[in-house]
Amino acid sequence: xxxxxxxxxxxxxxxGLRSVLEGHPDVHVIGEASDGQExxxxxxxxxxxxxxxxxxxxxxxxxxx
Numbered sequence: 001x002x003x004x005x006x007x008x009x010x011x012x013x014x015x016g017l018r019s020v021l022e023g024h025p026d027v028h029v030i031g032e033a034s035d036g037q038e039x040x041x042x043x044x045x046x047x048x049x050x051x052x053x054x055x056x057x058x059x060x061x062x063x064x065x
Contacts, residue, residue: 005046006032007039007053007062017052036060 004021006014006029014032021027030046033039037060039053055062 002027002050003030003046003048004028005030005039005042005048005051007034007036007051007057007065009034009054009057013054036062036065039065 004027006017006021008014008017011034014034018029018032021029030048031042033042035057036053039051039062040060043051053062053065
């Protein structure tokens, strides 16, 4: 099972990605974050296999995170 954390400051984009990924039986979206700071904390807590992250976000962008 591949666990995924979605990170984007646009909720609609996260919802779209979740919808596509959940169509695959071996992929499980375990969380969503709206900025890089939130993502860093969630990675520590959830320890996903993969993080799908936008690079342009407020507070802490995807590259800095």
